[in-house]
Amino acid sequence: MTDTLGKLFGYLGGTARDLAPILLIVGFFQLVVLQQPIDNIGQFALGFLFVLLGLTVFIRGLDMALFPLGEALANALALRGSLPLLVLFAFSLGFGTTVAEPALIAVGAEAATVMSEAGVIGQSEAELSFMATALRYTVAASVGASLVLGVFRILMGWPIQWLIIGGYICVVVLTPIAPREIVGIAYDSGGVTTSTITVPLVTALGVGLASVIKGRNPMIDGFGLIAFASLMPIIFVLLFGLVVAT
Amino acid sequence: MITILTDLFWTFLSVVRDVLPIAAVLLLFQLVILRKPIPHPQKVAVGMFYVLLGLALFLSGLELALFPLGREMAAQLTDPSFLGIEPGGVVQWLDYYWVYIFAFAIGFATTIAEPSLIAVALKAQEASGGAVKANGLRIAVAFGVAISLAVGTFRIVTGTPLYQYMIVGYVIVVIQTLMAPRMIIPLAYDSGGVTTSTVTVPLVAALGLGLASTVPGRSPLLDGFGLIALASLFPMITVMGYAQISNWLSRRKADQDSQGENHEV
Numbered sequence: 001m002t003d004t005l006g007k008l009f010g011y012l013g014g015t016a017r018d019l020a021p022i023l024l025i026v027g028f029f030q031l032v033v034l035q036q037p038i039d040n041i042g043q044f045a046l047g048f049l050f051v052l053l054g055l056t057v058f059i060r061g062l063d064m065a066l067f068p069l070g071e072a073l074a075n076a077l078a079l080r081g082s083l084p085l086l087v088l089f090a091f092s093l094g095f096g097t098t099v100a101e102p103a104l105i106a107v108g109a110e111a112a113t114v115m116s117e118a119g120v121i122g123q124s125e126a127e128l129s130f131m132a133t134a135l136r137y138t139v140a141a142s143v144g145a146s147l148v149l150g151v152f153r154i155l156m157g158w159p160i161q162w163l164i165i166g167g168y169i170c171v172v173v174l175t176p177i178a179p180r181e182i183v184g185i186a187y188d189s190g191g192v193t194t195s196t197i198t199v200p201l202v203t204a205l206g207v208g209l210a211s212v213i214k215g216r217n218p219m220i221d222g223f224g225l226i227a228f229a230s231l232m233p234i235i236f237v238l239l240f241g242l243v244v245a246t
Numbered sequence: 247m248i249t250i251l252t253d254l255f256w257t258f259l260s261v262v263r264d265v266l267p268i269a270a271v272l273l274l275f276q277l278v279i280l281r282k283p284i285p286h287p288q289k290v291a292v293g294m295f296y297v298l299l300g301l302a303l304f305l306s307g308l309e310l311a312l313f314p315l316g317r318e319m320a321a322q323l324t325d326p327s328f329l330g331i332e333p334g335g336v337v338q339w340l341d342y343y344w345v346y347i348f349a350f351a352i353g354f355a356t357t358i359a360e361p362s363l364i365a366v367a368l369k370a371q372e373a374s375g376g377a378v379k380a381n382g383l384r385i386a387v388a389f390g391v392a393i394s395l396a397v398g399t400f401r402i403v404t405g406t407p408l409y410q411y412m413i414v415g416y417v418i419v420v421i422q423t424l425m426a427p428r429m430i431i432p433l434a435y436d437s438g439g440v441t442t443s444t445v446t447v448p449l450v451a452a453l454g455l456g457l458a459s460t461v462p463g464r465s466p467l468l469d470g471f472g473l474i475a476l477a478s479l480f481p482m483i484t485v486m487g488y489a490q491i492s493n494w495l496s497r498r499k500a501d502q503d504s505q506g507e508n509h510e511v
Contacts, residue, residue, distance in 0.1 A: 018364075021355035026315060029348055034322055038315065046250070047311025050303045055361060058300025062365055064293025068285065069272060076280045089275050096267040102260070103447070160432045161423045168416045175409055184408065187475035191447065194439050196301060197265055199362035201272075203369045203436070211373075218373035223432035226366070230439030230478055 008056075015056040023048070062200050070204025078212040083155075090151040093205075094229065095144035097198045104139055104189075108132040111185045111237075118181040121244065135240060139189055142236035146228035147202065153224065154209050157216055160224045167231045174238040182241035189237050190230040199226060250310065257309075258302035265298060304361065308445065316352070317452040323348050324456045342403050342461075346396045349453060353395035353477070356445040357388035363440050370433050378433065378489075386488035387437045390481030395450065397480070398473040402457045405464060408472040415479040422486040430489035437485045438478040450474060 030038055038044055077086050098104060112131040115121050121131055153163060175183055194202075202225045210222030276282055284290055322328055329341050357363060367380035401411060423431055454473040458464045 018359050021358055022312070022352075025348075025351045025355045026312075026319070029319055029323070029351075030315070033344060033348075034319065034328070036322075044311045044315065047307045047309070050254075050307025050310060051312070051359075052307075054300045054303030054305070054307055055359065055364075056300070057296045058304060058361055059364060061293045061296030061298075061300055062368070065290045065297055066293070066365070067369070068293075069276075069290060072282070072285055073272065073276060073280075076276070076282045080280060085279065089271075092271045092275075093268070096271045100264065100267050102264070160435060164435055165420055165423070168420075172413060172416070184472055184475075187408070187412070187472060190439070191474040191478050194362065195264065196361045196365075197268055197297065199440050200365035200369070201268065203366050207369055207373050217429070219370075219378075219429040220432060222373055223366075223370070223436045225436070226439040227432070227435035 011056045011060065012052065015052055015059070018055070019048070019052060058196075066197065066200040067204045070201045071208040074205050074208025075212055078209055086151055086155075087148050090147040091144040093144075093198075093202070094147035095140045097195065098143040099136065099140035101195055103195075104136055105132075107185060107189055108136040108139075111135050111182065114181050114185065115179070115241075115244070118179070131244070135237065138236050138240045139233045142232045143229050145236075146232035147225060149232075150206065150225040150228040151209065154206060154216060154221050155213065157221055160227070164224075164227060164231060167228075167235060170235050171231075171238065174235065174242070178238040178241045179245045182237060186234050186237035186241065189233045194226055194229055198229075202226060202229070250306075253309070254302060254306045257306045258298065261298050261302045261305070265294075269294075301361075308448075312445075313448055313452075316449045317456075319348070320449070320453040320456045324453075324460045326460060339400065339403050342399070342457075345399050345403070345453075345457065349395035349399045350392045352449060352453075353446070354388045354392035356449060357391040357441055358384055360441060360445050363387055363437070366433075366436060366440050374429065378430070382488060382492070383433070383437070383485065386484045387441055387481040390437075390484035391441050391446065391477050393484070394476040394480035395453070395473060398476045399453065399457055401472070401476075402454060402464060403461055405461075408475065411476060412479060415476070415483065419479070419482050419486075422483060422490070425490065426486040427489050427493050430486060434482045434485035434489070438482045441477055441481050446477065447474060450477065 026038075030036055073089070077089060109132045112121070112128045112135070115131060116123055116128055121127050149163070153160065178186070203223070206225045207218045207222035210216040210218045210220075213221075216222070276284055323345050324342075329344070363384055364380075367383045370378045370383055371380040397411065401408065426434070450473045
């Protein structure tokens with residue numbers, strides 16, 4: 001029992017060190033630069049305690065559940081050796097984790113409002129909600145497609161840079177011709193697609209696949225799935241804007 | 247206290263709802279299609295509960311402590327009266343120096359605490375056999391986010407177009423890709439995507455929108471966006487830079503060691 005408690009304090013100490021910079025910076029700006037006391041210091045302290053406990057427990061859960069689950073699936077899929085199954089899995093994981101993402105739902109609604117104010121689409125409620133939903137499915141499909149592409153790359157051992165640089169070139173070419181209102185939203189949509197639960201799972205999946213498949217290196221081939229999942233939505237949303245505008 | 251507990255409960259439920267589609271996909275493949283039992287089901291179940299509880303506590307805590315304060319600080323720091331700007335006066339970009347310093351510092355600090363980055367850093371340390379240090383990677387990414395927020399707030403103040411910064415950043419990334427050690431490249435590309443999730447985005451959005459609505463001549467709609475885009479770009483540069491520097495240092499050390507040996511002979 002004392003051993004478990006000792007371990008727990010060890011974990012908490014590690015997390016406390018991770019959070020110390022936030023406390024220092026908030027304290028410095030509030031007290032020295034803005035010269036104001038922190039309102040509601042009790043609420044702040046309680047919230048900070050929640051953050052500390054939450055992060056510590058989350059990291060334990062990563063090691064116990066998310067990493068082993070991702071690795072077990074990577075192993076089982078690689079042993080099965082069925083490409084269609086792997087592709088189906090990659091797409092469902094990307095699409096399924098993104099389509100219900102609250103941040104994405106918010107971005108979709110916001111994008112619909114911006115485009116209707118700019119006169120790209122009509123003002124009616126039906127058109128707005130259709131636009132928001134269509135954008136949401138576009139982004140979810142793009143994340144699904146990016147995981148398929150990423151898994152395919154791991155199988156083939158292609159160098160990542162050509163694919164990513166190719167993606168950048170698409171972004172650079174599409175930016176000036178897409179409707180101006182959608183550009184900022186497109187760029188930011190790349191950031192909202194990768195949630196805290198998807199990232200560890202997808203990373204474990206990629207590294208797991210690259211470790212099991214002969215001739216692949218976990219560092220060179222295993223990472224990179226997240227990069228595709230952040231780049232592809234930008235291209236899809238820019239294309240979406242082009243299609244809607246014409 | 248009771249409202250705090252009910253908030254925590256609702257946050258827990260919404261985290262569960264977010265996880266449901268992921269769990270459905272995993273279980274469908276593991277149990278129905280592949281027909282493989284989950285290894286150590288009890289441990290995994292406890293671990294999943296830890297993940298859900300941890301995230302719920304973390305998010306509620308952010309909502310209680312950090313976000314209200316962060317939003318208020320962003321509003322106060324961008325307030326013209328704090329910055330000593332007279333109404334209708336000409337704005338110099340240097341007047342906003344506290345904003346840049348704050349953006350840099352808060353970008354660094356929140357990235358160090360970002361849960362997805364911790365996950366990727368742990369995995370990278372394991373996959374590289376310790377050649378990539380988890381903490382080194384996190385600090386490199388945090389510097390990237392810090393620089394990008396300072397540059398991004400400068401961009402909002404000066405009103406220069408986002409794409410110019412993005413294109414310059416892309417060109418640097420391409421040049422570094424040609425020169426950096428090969429094994430760091432995929433990880434560097436990934437670190438662009440993981441920086442912007444739970445902690446950083448809400449604070450950054452508050453800063454960007456606050457700034458865009460107080461700087462004369464900026465529109466929150468056109469200029470408030472883009473901080474997140476920059477925050478996904480710059481970490482690639484700093485992570486590749488980190489690998490290049492540590493590679494160079496170890497090579498120099500190896501050179502010195504071998505020279506030392508030569509002297510002894």
